Amino acid sequence: MKHARLLMLLVSLSLLLTACDSDGLYQVTLITDGLHELDGNYPGDLLVLGGQAAIPPDASLRGSAHLVSGQLDVQGQIFGDVTLLGGELHFGPSARLGGNLNLGGGTYDPAPGSIIEGRTYTGSGISLPDFPEQDPPSLRSTLLRSLLNAILLGLTAIFLRRIYPGGVARVGQAAARHSLVSGSVGLLVGVVGISLLVTMAYTILLIPITLIGLVALGLAVVFGWVGLGVTVGRLAVQVLKLPLSPSTSAFFGTLAFALALGLLSSLPLVGGLLGIIVAAVGLGAVSLTRFGLQTFVPFDKADLAN
Amino acid sequence: MHSNVTSRIEIRLLNRIRDIPVALGFLLFVAMMASGYYYNLTFVQLGLEDFGARLLGLPSAAVARDMALLALATCGVALLVGYWMWKKGVGRRFRLKLQLSCGIVALQAGLTFICPLIENEAEFLLWLAGASLALGVGVPVMFSMTTDLVPVRLRGWSAALVTSLAYCAAAGFSSEWQFEAFRRNSLFLLLAGLPAIGWLAFSRHPWLDALATQHLLPQFASGRFRRGGVSRKQFWGFIIAMFGIYFVDSLGFMRLLKTPLYMESAWQSPDFNIRLFIAATHVIGAMAAGALYSSLRLRSLFLWVFGIFALTHLQYSFHIRLEAESGVLSMPMLYALAVSLYTVLNFAIWADLSTPDTIPINAALGVALSGWTATFLSTGLALAWGDALSLERHIQVVDSLAMVLFLALLILSILPTRKTETA
Numbered sequence: 001m002k003h004a005r006l007l008m009l010l011v012s013l014s015l016l017l018t019a020c021d022s023d024g025l026y027q028v029t030l031i032t033d034g035l036h037e038l039d040g041n042y043p044g045d046l047l048v049l050g051g052q053a054a055i056p057p058d059a060s061l062r063g064s065a066h067l068v069s070g071q072l073d074v075q076g077q078i079f080g081d082v083t084l085l086g087g088e089l090h091f092g093p094s095a096r097l098g099g100n101l102n103l104g105g106g107t108y109d110p111a112p113g114s115i116i117e118g119r120t121y122t123g124s125g126i127s128l129p130d131f132p133e134q135d136p137p138s139l140r141s142t143l144l145r146s147l148l149n150a151i152l153l154g155l156t157a158i159f160l161r162r163i164y165p166g167g168v169a170r171v172g173q174a175a176a177r178h179s180l181v182s183g184s185v186g187l188l189v190g191v192v193g194i195s196l197l198v199t200m201a202y203t204i205l206l207i208p209i210t211l212i213g214l215v216a217l218g219l220a221v222v223f224g225w226v227g228l229g230v231t232v233g234r235l236a237v238q239v240l241k242l243p244l245s246p247s248t249s250a251f252f253g254t255l256a257f258a259l260a261l262g263l264l265s266s267l268p269l270v271g272g273l274l275g276i277i278v279a280a281v282g283l284g285a286v287s288l289t290r291f292g293l294q295t296f297v298p299f300d301k302a303d304l305a306n
Numbered sequence: 307m308h309s310n311v312t313s314r315i316e317i318r319l320l321n322r323i324r325d326i327p328v329a330l331g332f333l334l335f336v337a338m339m340a341s342g343y344y345y346n347l348t349f350v351q352l353g354l355e356d357f358g359a360r361l362l363g364l365p366s367a368a369v370a371r372d373m374a375l376l377a378l379a380t381c382g383v384a385l386l387v388g389y390w391m392w393k394k395g396v397g398r399r400f401r402l403k404l405q406l407s408c409g410i411v412a413l414q415a416g417l418t419f420i421c422p423l424i425e426n427e428a429e430f431l432l433w434l435a436g437a438s439l440a441l442g443v444g445v446p447v448m449f450s451m452t453t454d455l456v457p458v459r460l461r462g463w464s465a466a467l468v469t470s471l472a473y474c475a476a477a478g479f480s481s482e483w484q485f486e487a488f489r490r491n492s493l494f495l496l497l498a499g500l501p502a503i504g505w506l507a508f509s510r511h512p513w514l515d516a517l518a519t520q521h522l523l524p525q526f527a528s529g530r531f532r533r534g535g536v537s538r539k540q541f542w543g544f545i546i547a548m549f550g551i552y553f554v555d556s557l558g559f560m561r562l563l564k565t566p567l568y569m570e571s572a573w574q575s576p577d578f579n580i581r582l583f584i585a586a587t588h589v590i591g592a593m594a595a596g597a598l599y600s601s602l603r604l605r606s607l608f609l610w611v612f613g614i615f616a617l618t619h620l621q622y623s624f625h626i627r628l629e630a631e632s633g634v635l636s637m638p639m640l641y642a643l644a645v646s647l648y649t650v651l652n653f654a655i656w657a658d659l660s661t662p663d664t665i666p667i668n669a670a671l672g673v674a675l676s677g678w679t680a681t682f683l684s685t686g687l688a689l690a691w692g693d694a695l696s697l698e699r700h701i702q703v704v705d706s707l708a709m710v711l712f713l714a715l716l717i718l719s720i721l722p723t724r725k726t727e728t729a
Binding site for chain 2: 032049050068069086087178180181183184185187188191192195196198199202298299
């Protein structure tokens with residue numbers, strides 16, 4: 001049964017691949033070091049982060065070139081735009097640029113005879129796509145969205161409570177009984193985890209790992225919220241002596257928790273901080289219990305038990 | 307029912323009243339350690355280097371050599387004094403420790419006051435000898451007060467408070483990283499503290515008598531890691547780990563200190579909000595470490611520290627390679643986090659590995675051998691590398707070192723541990 005569920009999940013996820021199309025392939029060449037000369041009709045974009053890149057007179061670049069650091073010597077043709085943020089850009093006499101030239105920093109050295117077909121933007125004059133201004137969401141839509149989020153989280157709690165009851169209970173227990181330790185660990189995992197993922201994204205090659213990591217981090221936060229919500233439901237049932245099944249109490253507990261969190265997060269000044277603290281406690285509880293696989297016992301207590 | 311509740315409340319109240327002397331002793335310890343650490347952090351480590359290089363005009367190699375000499379002399383004095391205190395049972399004599407502390411503060415105040423009178427390297431070396439005497443005596447004396455003033459269950463929190471106060475003051479309120487500013491602040495602190503510690507050391511008060519006997523109580527006497535018995539191997543393992551942390555920290559930071567881009571956009575930023583952000587990160591990091599100290603295995607905390615250092619230096623090396631023209635605040639934030647975590651460890655573990663008898667020698671071995679020696683040797687090396695290595699290469703070496711230590715600890719943490727060990 002478990003294998004069937006896993007298979008279903010994999011099939012569902014693989015359906016997402018249908019969104020990809022061979023025509024939509026994006027190609028970029030990254031240069032970080034050394035001397036590189038592009039030959040022929042080069043497809044895609046060019047990103048120079050260091051070293052030296054050259055486009056000879058008989059070569060062309062189909063996409064755009066972005067120069068962050070290092071040197072780019074253009075003698076041939078570039079069909080897209082050229083953006084200079086840092087480093088040295090040289091346009092030779094036979095250079096031809098089909099798109100715009102965006103100069104944000106660095107050194108630009110054009111030779112007489114070089115042709116720029118598009119426009120040249122300098123500094124803050126670089127044109128950015130216009131986004132229509134949106135009115136702030138109304139109170140009604142905010143409340144509706146909060147309610148929908150809370151219901152979705154409540155349904156997630158029912159689902160997790162049914163397929164993984166022990167794990168949810170362990171996460172909830174760690175978050176409720178060891179909030180300070182959970183919050184501290186959650187803070188470290190959050191701050192260091194995000195920094196690590198961003199650093200990995202810089203390498204370009206590790207962007208897929210970054211995306212997986214971000215999803216895992218998000219899932220851990222949601223799992224932590226569910227753990228806290230289920231604990232709220234369980235405590236409410238105990239205190240109010242309500243005749244509710246575990247799944248129902250998990251749903252209503254998580255619903256109440258999510259609504260309260262949404263309300264607290266909307267408070268001016270302290271709201272954002274409260275949201276971060278609760279997320280950190282949940283994330284820490286998930287980390288301490290290894291996604292609910294083991295019960296967290298503080299080391300001093302475990303030590304005394306020995 | 308009602309009378310039961312009332313009597314419970316009364317008992318709690320009585321306990322609290324009885325705990326007030328303990329609380330005051332705890333606060334005394336935090337104040338003394340935070341002031342002492344602030345002095346070392348600012349005036350000794352940063353101010354003296356600036357004094358030697360800028361005001362005396364000594365070449366960087368000479369300053370590096372002199373600072374290394376200070377480190378070794380401090381280490382030697384600390385070990386000798388720690389050994390003497392251990393053999394003579396001074397670890398149990400609270401009043402004598404207070405009197406020694408008073409002497410140290412007086413000596414440091416005098417030395418800090420006369421420092422600008424120094425005119426050449428010979429006088430500077432003589433001055434450093436005096437400073438190493440004060441620091442070397444200070445390490446075992448101050449650290450051994452932990453078993454007198456801080457209950458075992460609060461050691462993580464006391465270390466967190468000491469770290470928070472020292473770094474908050476150093477990072478938040480020291481925009482001018484020059485000898486004159488550090489000397490002014492340190493003198494103010496020393497001269498304000500001298501009468502207070504003088505009164506504590508040489509007057510009689512029932513509260514002080516109560517504090518003097520606290521080391522006899524089981525909740526103060528035997529450190530957390532004494533319960534299962536501490537092996538010699540484990541003790542030296544901590545010293546090596548702490549040495550590695552201090553070495554990596556100073557080796558990287560002393561080079562970043564010479565890079566205006568990274569200092570002016572972070573620790574030495576003219577923008578108070580940025581310095582406040584770094585100070586707040588120190589406080590949050592220290593408090594998190596205080597909470598985690600008694601709840602997690604120390605190996606986990608050491609892994610966090612090495613891991614964060616490796617990540618931070620990797621970010622710096624990326625940033626240097628990109629030749630970016632402005633600093634990014636996430637790098638000093640991670641740096642401050644790692645520094646706060648390990649400083650809390652350093653303030654708590656030596657007492658938790660000791661009894662009132664052994665704390666002077668253990669603290670001397672721990673703090674002097676790992677902290678002082680590593681800090682000043684790496685400071686000397688960083689100054690020497692300043693001319694020989696490019697910034698990128700320097701940071702890459704530090705990053706590699708942090709990574710190697712992280713991986714070594716990771717491998718060690720997989721190995722099984724003895725059941726009696728608690729670290």
